[in-house]
Amino acid sequence: MAAVLVIVVAGFAVAGIALHASHAASAASATGAADSAERPAVAVQTVRVQRAVIAQPVHGYGIVAASASSLTTVNLPYVARIVQMRVQAGQRVTRGTPLFVVQADPAAVLAATQAKSAVTLAQGELARTQSLLDQGLATQSQLAAARKADDDAREALAAQNQSGVASGNKVVAAPRDGVVLQVSAAQGDQVQAGAAILQLANDGSGNRDARGSDPNRGSNSRTSAFIAAVNTRPNVMLGVEPSDAAAIHPGDTVTLHGLSTSLAKAAIEGRVVLVGAAIDPQSQLVDIGALVPSGQSAFMPGTRVSADIATRSGTHWVVPRAAVLTDDHGAYVFQITPQHSARRVAVTIQVENGDRYGVDGPLDAVQELVVSGNYELQDGMAVQTGAGAAR
Numbered sequence: 001m002a003a004v005l006v007i008v009v010a011g012f013a014v015a016g017i018a019l020h021a022s023h024a025a026s027a028a029s030a031t032g033a034a035d036s037a038e039r040p041a042v043a044v045q046t047v048r049v050q051r052a053v054i055a056q057p058v059h060g061y062g063i064v065a066a067s068a069s070s071l072t073t074v075n076l077p078y079v080a081r082i083v084q085m086r087v088q089a090g091q092r093v094t095r096g097t098p099l100f101v102v103q104a105d106p107a108a109v110l111a112a113t114q115a116k117s118a119v120t121l122a123q124g125e126l127a128r129t130q131s132l133l134d135q136g137l138a139t140q141s142q143l144a145a146a147r148k149a150d151d152d153a154r155e156a157l158a159a160q161n162q163s164g165v166a167s168g169n170k171v172v173a174a175p176r177d178g179v180v181l182q183v184s185a186a187q188g189d190q191v192q193a194g195a196a197i198l199q200l201a202n203d204g205s206g207n208r209d210a211r212g213s214d215p216n217r218g219s220n221s222r223t224s225a226f227i228a229a230v231n232t233r234p235n236v237m238l239g240v241e242p243s244d245a246a247a248i249h250p251g252d253t254v255t256l257h258g259l260s261t262s263l264a265k266a267a268i269e270g271r272v273v274l275v276g277a278a279i280d281p282q283s284q285l286v287d288i289g290a291l292v293p294s295g296q297s298a299f300m301p302g303t304r305v306s307a308d309i310a311t312r313s314g315t316h317w318v319v320p321r322a323a324v325l326t327d328d329h330g331a332y333v334f335q336i337t338p339q340h341s342a343r344r345v346a347v348t349i350q351v352e353n354g355d356r357y358g359v360d361g362p363l364d365a366v367q368e369l370v371v372s373g374n375y376e377l378q379d380g381m382a383v384q385t386g387a388g389a390a391r
Helices: 002-038 106-134 140-163 219-225
Strands: 042-047 050-064 071-074 080-085 098-104 169-173 178-183 198-201 236-240 253-258 267-279 286-291 304-320 325-327 330-336 342-346 348-353 356-360 368-372 383-385
Touching: 042 330, 050 348, 050 356, 098 106, 106 140, 236 253, 236 304, 304 348, 304 368, 330 348
Parallel strands: 042 383
Antiparallel strands: 042 368, 050 236, 050 304, 071 198, 080 098, 098 169, 178 198, 236 286, 253 267, 253 304, 267 286, 304 356, 325 330, 330 342, 330 368, 348 356
8 A cells, every 4th residue: 555655646746847847848938939039130131133144254455456367468479669559557448449559560571471472482382393293293202392381381471470460550459358557668669579568457347247146155156156257367466364364265255445545435345266375475475366346446456455355154143242151161142031031042153253253053033132231141040121232
Protein backbone atom coordinates (compact mmCIF):
# COMPACT_ATOMS: atom_id res chain seq x y z
CA MET A 1 0.00 0.00 0.00
CA ALA A 2 2.83 2.35 0.81
CA ALA A 3 4.46 1.55 -2.56
CA VAL A 4 1.27 2.50 -4.43
CA LEU A 5 1.10 5.79 -2.56
CA VAL A 6 4.68 6.61 -3.54
CA ILE A 7 3.95 5.93 -7.24
CA VAL A 8 0.86 8.20 -7.21
CA VAL A 9 2.78 11.06 -5.59
CA ALA A 10 5.58 10.75 -8.15
CA GLY A 11 3.07 10.89 -11.04
CA PHE A 12 1.56 14.11 -9.78
CA ALA A 13 5.06 15.58 -9.49
CA VAL A 14 5.93 14.74 -13.12
CA ALA A 15 2.64 16.17 -14.34
CA GLY A 16 3.31 19.38 -12.48
CA ILE A 17 6.74 19.74 -14.00
CA ALA A 18 5.39 19.19 -17.54
CA LEU A 19 2.63 21.76 -17.01
CA HIS A 20 5.15 24.29 -15.77
CA ALA A 21 7.40 23.73 -18.84
CA SER A 22 4.42 24.18 -21.16
CA HIS A 23 3.51 27.49 -19.52
CA ALA A 24 7.15 28.61 -19.77
CA ALA A 25 7.35 27.77 -23.51
CA SER A 26 4.10 29.60 -24.18
CA ALA A 27 5.39 32.64 -22.35
CA ALA A 28 8.66 32.60 -24.31
CA SER A 29 6.79 32.27 -27.61
CA ALA A 30 4.56 35.17 -26.74
CA THR A 31 7.57 37.25 -25.76
CA GLY A 32 9.34 36.44 -29.10
CA ALA A 33 6.24 37.33 -31.08
CA ALA A 34 5.95 40.57 -29.21
CA ASP A 35 9.60 41.37 -29.89
CA SER A 36 9.15 40.52 -33.57
CA ALA A 37 6.09 42.69 -33.79
CA GLU A 38 7.89 45.55 -32.11
CA ARG A 39 11.04 45.22 -34.29
CA PRO A 40 10.88 48.03 -36.96
CA ALA A 41 11.15 47.10 -40.68
CA VAL A 42 14.34 48.24 -42.45
CA ALA A 43 13.75 51.14 -44.88
CA VAL A 44 15.21 50.44 -48.32
CA GLN A 45 15.14 51.83 -51.83
CA THR A 46 14.52 49.56 -54.78
CA VAL A 47 14.55 49.45 -58.57
CA ARG A 48 13.13 47.09 -61.17
CA VAL A 49 15.51 44.43 -62.46
CA GLN A 50 15.66 43.32 -66.10
CA ARG A 51 17.76 41.31 -68.54
CA ALA A 52 19.49 43.26 -71.28
CA VAL A 53 22.60 43.32 -73.43
CA ILE A 54 25.60 44.72 -71.58
CA ALA A 55 29.29 44.86 -72.50
CA GLN A 56 32.51 45.52 -70.63
CA PRO A 57 34.30 48.56 -72.12
CA VAL A 58 38.02 48.66 -72.87
CA HIS A 59 39.50 52.13 -73.18
CA GLY A 60 41.99 53.17 -75.85
CA TYR A 61 43.47 56.25 -77.48
CA GLY A 62 44.51 56.90 -81.05
CA ILE A 63 44.14 58.94 -84.19
CA VAL A 64 41.81 58.89 -87.20
CA ALA A 65 43.37 57.65 -90.47
CA ALA A 66 46.72 56.85 -88.87
CA SER A 67 47.02 53.27 -90.10
CA ALA A 68 49.43 52.61 -92.96
CA SER A 69 46.96 50.04 -94.30
CA SER A 70 44.29 52.75 -94.60
CA LEU A 71 46.44 54.86 -96.94
CA THR A 72 46.61 54.60 -100.72
CA THR A 73 49.61 56.13 -102.43
CA VAL A 74 48.89 57.34 -105.96
CA ASN A 75 51.90 57.20 -108.29
CA LEU A 76 52.83 56.41 -111.90
CA PRO A 77 54.98 53.57 -113.26
CA TYR A 78 56.70 55.93 -115.71
CA VAL A 79 58.35 59.35 -115.73
CA ALA A 80 55.80 62.12 -116.25
CA ARG A 81 55.16 65.82 -115.77
CA ILE A 82 52.25 67.16 -113.70
CA VAL A 83 50.25 69.32 -116.08
CA GLN A 84 47.46 70.19 -113.64
CA MET A 85 46.67 69.30 -110.02
CA ARG A 86 42.91 69.16 -109.49
CA VAL A 87 42.69 68.39 -105.76
CA GLN A 88 44.28 69.66 -102.56
CA ALA A 89 45.07 68.23 -99.15
CA GLY A 90 42.01 67.72 -96.97
CA GLN A 91 39.60 67.37 -99.89
CA ARG A 92 37.16 64.46 -99.82
CA VAL A 93 36.89 62.57 -103.13
CA THR A 94 34.89 59.65 -104.47
CA ARG A 95 36.07 56.87 -106.74
CA GLY A 96 36.61 58.23 -110.25
CA THR A 97 37.16 61.84 -109.18
CA PRO A 98 39.94 63.43 -111.33
CA LEU A 99 43.04 63.92 -109.18
CA PHE A 100 45.58 65.37 -111.61
CA VAL A 101 46.52 65.57 -115.29
CA VAL A 102 49.92 64.28 -116.46
CA GLN A 103 51.94 64.16 -119.63
CA ALA A 104 54.22 61.17 -120.05
CA ASP A 105 57.91 61.75 -120.62
CA PRO A 106 58.80 61.58 -124.35
CA ALA A 107 61.14 58.67 -123.68
CA ALA A 108 58.29 56.72 -122.06
CA VAL A 109 55.99 57.48 -124.99
CA LEU A 110 58.73 56.40 -127.43
CA ALA A 111 59.16 53.11 -125.56
CA ALA A 112 55.42 52.44 -125.84
CA THR A 113 55.46 53.24 -129.55
CA GLN A 114 58.46 50.98 -130.11
CA ALA A 115 56.67 48.15 -128.30
CA LYS A 116 53.77 48.40 -130.73
CA SER A 117 56.14 48.44 -133.69
CA ALA A 118 58.02 45.43 -132.32
CA VAL A 119 54.76 43.43 -132.20
CA THR A 120 53.95 44.33 -135.80
CA LEU A 121 57.44 43.33 -136.92
CA ALA A 122 57.38 40.05 -134.95
CA GLN A 123 54.01 39.10 -136.38
CA GLY A 124 55.26 39.71 -139.93
CA GLU A 125 58.43 37.72 -139.32
CA LEU A 126 56.44 34.81 -137.89
CA ALA A 127 54.14 34.75 -140.90
CA ARG A 128 57.10 34.87 -143.31
CA THR A 129 58.93 32.05 -141.51
CA GLN A 130 55.79 29.91 -141.54
CA SER A 131 55.46 30.47 -145.32
CA LEU A 132 59.10 29.51 -145.87
CA LEU A 133 58.64 26.38 -143.77
CA ASP A 134 55.65 25.38 -145.88
CA GLN A 135 57.87 25.71 -148.97
CA GLY A 136 60.67 23.73 -147.35
CA LEU A 137 62.93 26.80 -147.22
CA ALA A 138 62.98 27.17 -143.38
CA THR A 139 63.48 24.85 -140.46
CA GLN A 140 61.37 24.12 -137.40
CA SER A 141 64.07 25.78 -135.31
CA GLN A 142 63.70 29.01 -137.25
CA LEU A 143 59.91 28.89 -136.84
CA ALA A 144 60.28 28.35 -133.09
CA ALA A 145 62.62 31.36 -132.84
CA ALA A 146 60.09 33.50 -134.77
CA ARG A 147 57.29 32.41 -132.43
CA LYS A 148 59.37 33.27 -129.36
CA ALA A 149 60.17 36.70 -130.78
CA ASP A 150 56.44 37.27 -131.35
CA ASP A 151 55.57 36.19 -127.77
CA ASP A 152 58.27 38.45 -126.30
CA ALA A 153 57.03 41.42 -128.31
CA ARG A 154 53.43 40.84 -127.18
CA GLU A 155 54.46 40.65 -123.51
CA ALA A 156 56.47 43.85 -123.80
CA LEU A 157 53.48 45.62 -125.35
CA ALA A 158 51.17 44.30 -122.61
CA ALA A 159 53.53 45.71 -119.98
CA GLN A 160 53.51 49.10 -121.71
CA ASN A 161 49.72 49.07 -121.97
CA GLN A 162 49.44 48.16 -118.28
CA SER A 163 51.56 51.15 -117.33
CA GLY A 164 49.09 53.37 -119.11
CA VAL A 165 51.67 55.33 -121.07
CA ALA A 166 50.03 57.40 -123.78
CA SER A 167 50.91 60.43 -125.83
CA GLY A 168 49.27 63.70 -124.85
CA ASN A 169 47.58 64.55 -121.58
CA LYS A 170 46.11 61.86 -119.34
CA VAL A 171 43.68 62.32 -116.42
CA VAL A 172 44.43 60.17 -113.33
CA ALA A 173 41.31 59.45 -111.23
CA ALA A 174 40.85 58.40 -107.60
CA PRO A 175 40.95 54.59 -107.23
CA ARG A 176 38.48 54.69 -104.29
CA ASP A 177 36.60 56.96 -101.92
CA GLY A 178 38.69 58.80 -99.36
CA VAL A 179 40.28 62.02 -98.25
CA VAL A 180 43.37 63.56 -99.84
CA LEU A 181 45.73 63.38 -96.90
CA GLN A 182 48.91 64.66 -98.55
CA VAL A 183 49.94 66.11 -101.93
CA SER A 184 53.62 65.51 -102.69
CA ALA A 185 53.88 67.07 -106.15
CA ALA A 186 52.93 70.44 -107.58
CA GLN A 187 51.78 71.55 -110.97
CA GLY A 188 54.70 71.57 -113.40
CA ASP A 189 56.81 69.05 -111.45
CA GLN A 190 58.37 66.10 -113.21
CA VAL A 191 57.97 62.96 -111.13
CA GLN A 192 59.96 59.77 -111.38
CA ALA A 193 58.44 56.37 -111.89
CA GLY A 194 56.98 55.07 -108.62
CA ALA A 195 57.34 58.39 -106.78
CA ALA A 196 54.39 59.32 -104.54
CA ILE A 197 52.22 62.07 -106.00
CA LEU A 198 49.49 62.11 -103.34
CA GLN A 199 48.00 59.97 -100.57
CA LEU A 200 44.37 59.02 -100.04
CA ALA A 201 43.15 58.13 -96.56
CA ASN A 202 40.21 55.81 -96.12
CA ASP A 203 37.46 57.57 -94.15
CA GLY A 204 35.26 54.47 -93.94
CA SER A 205 32.32 56.12 -95.71
CA GLY A 206 32.38 53.75 -98.66
CA ASN A 207 32.38 50.49 -96.70
CA ARG A 208 29.40 48.34 -95.91
CA ASP A 209 27.91 48.33 -92.45
CA ALA A 210 28.91 44.99 -90.96
CA ARG A 211 26.75 45.04 -87.85
CA GLY A 212 25.24 41.75 -86.85
CA SER A 213 21.63 41.18 -85.90
CA ASP A 214 22.34 39.05 -82.85
CA PRO A 215 22.26 41.26 -79.73
CA ASN A 216 24.38 38.77 -77.83
CA ARG A 217 27.05 39.00 -80.49
CA GLY A 218 28.62 35.68 -79.60
CA SER A 219 31.72 34.44 -81.37
CA ASN A 220 29.82 32.56 -84.09
CA SER A 221 27.36 35.34 -84.83
CA ARG A 222 30.13 37.91 -84.76
CA THR A 223 32.12 35.96 -87.33
CA SER A 224 29.18 35.54 -89.70
CA ALA A 225 27.98 39.10 -89.25
CA PHE A 226 31.41 40.54 -89.86
CA ILE A 227 32.32 38.42 -92.88
CA ALA A 228 31.49 41.34 -95.19
CA ALA A 229 34.17 43.51 -93.62
CA VAL A 230 37.12 41.12 -93.49
CA ASN A 231 38.74 42.76 -96.49
CA THR A 232 38.30 46.32 -95.21
CA ARG A 233 41.17 48.39 -93.96
CA PRO A 234 41.09 50.33 -90.67
CA ASN A 235 40.91 54.10 -90.74
CA VAL A 236 41.46 54.51 -86.98
CA MET A 237 44.37 53.08 -85.02
CA LEU A 238 44.05 52.77 -81.26
CA GLY A 239 46.38 51.68 -78.48
CA VAL A 240 45.12 49.55 -75.57
CA GLU A 241 46.79 47.95 -72.57
CA PRO A 242 48.19 44.47 -73.34
CA SER A 243 46.11 42.99 -70.51
CA ASP A 244 42.93 44.19 -72.24
CA ALA A 245 43.82 43.16 -75.79
CA ALA A 246 42.90 39.49 -75.33
CA ALA A 247 39.24 40.42 -74.75
CA ILE A 248 38.97 42.34 -78.04
CA HIS A 249 37.84 40.61 -81.25
CA PRO A 250 37.09 41.76 -84.82
CA GLY A 251 33.50 42.94 -84.95
CA ASP A 252 33.43 44.48 -81.47
CA THR A 253 31.71 47.86 -81.34
CA VAL A 254 33.96 50.93 -81.03
CA THR A 255 32.69 54.34 -79.89
CA LEU A 256 35.01 57.27 -80.58
CA HIS A 257 35.09 60.49 -78.55
CA GLY A 258 37.02 63.58 -79.53
CA LEU A 259 39.79 64.78 -77.23
CA SER A 260 39.52 68.41 -78.31
CA THR A 261 37.14 70.83 -76.58
CA SER A 262 35.01 71.21 -79.70
CA LEU A 263 34.50 67.43 -79.95
CA ALA A 264 34.18 66.72 -76.23
CA LYS A 265 30.49 65.79 -76.59
CA ALA A 266 30.74 64.24 -80.05
CA ALA A 267 30.71 60.48 -80.57
CA ILE A 268 30.73 58.12 -83.54
CA GLU A 269 30.46 54.34 -83.70
CA GLY A 270 32.40 51.78 -85.74
CA ARG A 271 33.80 48.25 -85.60
CA VAL A 272 37.11 46.57 -84.78
CA VAL A 273 38.74 45.09 -87.91
CA LEU A 274 42.27 44.41 -86.64
CA VAL A 275 43.70 43.21 -83.32
CA GLY A 276 47.47 43.46 -83.01
CA ALA A 277 49.45 40.40 -82.01
CA ALA A 278 52.48 42.25 -80.60
CA ILE A 279 53.28 45.11 -78.24
CA ASP A 280 54.46 48.33 -79.83
CA PRO A 281 58.03 48.90 -78.60
CA GLN A 282 57.54 52.66 -78.29
CA SER A 283 54.08 52.97 -76.75
CA GLN A 284 54.11 49.58 -74.96
CA LEU A 285 50.50 49.20 -76.09
CA VAL A 286 48.76 46.80 -78.47
CA ASP A 287 47.49 48.29 -81.73
CA ILE A 288 43.78 47.95 -82.48
CA GLY A 289 42.50 48.90 -85.94
CA ALA A 290 38.92 50.13 -86.30
CA LEU A 291 36.74 50.99 -89.26
CA VAL A 292 34.61 54.04 -88.50
CA PRO A 293 32.36 55.69 -91.13
CA SER A 294 33.57 59.20 -90.39
CA GLY A 295 32.91 60.58 -93.87
CA GLN A 296 30.16 63.02 -92.89
CA SER A 297 31.26 63.62 -89.30
CA ALA A 298 33.58 66.04 -87.55
CA PHE A 299 36.17 63.27 -87.04
CA MET A 300 38.45 64.29 -89.89
CA PRO A 301 41.73 62.47 -90.65
CA GLY A 302 44.30 63.47 -88.06
CA THR A 303 41.76 63.86 -85.24
CA ARG A 304 43.00 62.50 -81.91
CA VAL A 305 40.37 60.43 -80.14
CA SER A 306 39.61 58.26 -77.15
CA ALA A 307 37.62 55.09 -77.65
CA ASP A 308 35.42 52.67 -75.74
CA ILE A 309 35.55 49.14 -77.15
CA ALA A 310 32.61 46.96 -76.11
CA THR A 311 33.95 43.52 -75.15
CA ARG A 312 32.35 40.40 -73.63
CA SER A 313 28.96 41.59 -74.83
CA GLY A 314 26.07 39.41 -73.70
CA THR A 315 22.61 39.29 -72.13
CA HIS A 316 22.62 39.33 -68.33
CA TRP A 317 20.67 40.76 -65.41
CA VAL A 318 21.66 44.44 -65.46
CA VAL A 319 21.86 45.77 -61.90
CA PRO A 320 23.33 48.89 -60.28
CA ARG A 321 26.74 48.39 -58.72
CA ALA A 322 25.33 49.50 -55.34
CA ALA A 323 22.93 46.55 -55.32
CA VAL A 324 25.69 43.91 -55.25
CA LEU A 325 27.25 42.88 -51.93
CA THR A 326 29.91 40.27 -51.19
CA ASP A 327 30.85 38.11 -48.24
CA ASP A 328 32.60 34.79 -47.61
CA HIS A 329 29.98 32.98 -49.71
CA GLY A 330 30.39 35.26 -52.75
CA ALA A 331 28.36 38.02 -54.42
CA TYR A 332 24.67 38.44 -53.63
CA VAL A 333 21.74 40.85 -53.89
CA PHE A 334 18.45 41.31 -52.04
CA GLN A 335 15.02 41.26 -53.63
CA ILE A 336 11.70 42.09 -51.96
CA THR A 337 9.11 39.32 -51.76
CA PRO A 338 5.34 40.00 -51.99
CA GLN A 339 5.28 39.60 -48.17
CA HIS A 340 7.66 42.61 -47.89
CA SER A 341 10.59 40.57 -46.65
CA ALA A 342 14.18 40.48 -47.94
CA ARG A 343 15.21 37.52 -50.10
CA ARG A 344 18.94 36.93 -50.52
CA VAL A 345 19.93 35.82 -54.04
CA ALA A 346 23.44 34.60 -54.91
CA VAL A 347 24.77 36.05 -58.19
CA THR A 348 27.87 35.81 -60.36
CA ILE A 349 29.35 39.02 -61.77
CA GLN A 350 30.00 38.59 -65.50
CA VAL A 351 30.46 42.16 -66.78
CA GLU A 352 31.43 45.48 -65.20
CA ASN A 353 30.31 48.60 -67.05
CA GLY A 354 30.71 51.82 -65.12
CA ASP A 355 28.11 51.93 -62.34
CA ARG A 356 26.37 48.80 -63.62
CA TYR A 357 27.01 45.09 -63.39
CA GLY A 358 25.89 42.31 -65.67
CA VAL A 359 25.17 39.36 -63.35
CA ASP A 360 23.78 35.83 -63.61
CA GLY A 361 21.66 34.20 -60.93
CA PRO A 362 18.10 33.10 -60.00
CA LEU A 363 16.64 36.61 -59.87
CA ASP A 364 12.91 37.23 -60.20
CA ALA A 365 11.96 39.91 -62.73
CA VAL A 366 8.77 40.69 -60.76
CA GLN A 367 10.45 41.36 -57.41
CA GLU A 368 12.09 44.72 -56.73
CA LEU A 369 15.86 44.89 -56.26
CA VAL A 370 17.29 46.64 -53.18
CA VAL A 371 19.88 49.32 -54.01
CA SER A 372 19.97 51.27 -50.76
CA GLY A 373 19.77 49.93 -47.20
CA ASN A 374 20.88 46.46 -48.28
CA TYR A 375 23.84 46.53 -45.86
CA GLU A 376 21.38 46.29 -42.94
CA LEU A 377 19.43 43.36 -44.32
CA GLN A 378 19.45 39.67 -43.55
CA ASP A 379 17.59 36.94 -45.35
CA GLY A 380 13.90 37.01 -44.38
CA MET A 381 14.05 40.40 -42.63
CA ALA A 382 11.00 42.67 -42.92
CA VAL A 383 11.50 45.74 -45.13
CA GLN A 384 9.78 49.00 -45.89
CA THR A 385 10.32 50.30 -49.42
CA GLY A 386 10.88 53.93 -50.24
CA ALA A 387 11.24 55.91 -53.46
CA GLY A 388 13.34 53.90 -55.92
CA ALA A 389 16.32 55.20 -57.76
CA ALA A 390 16.31 55.52 -61.55
CA ARG A 391 16.67 52.26 -63.46
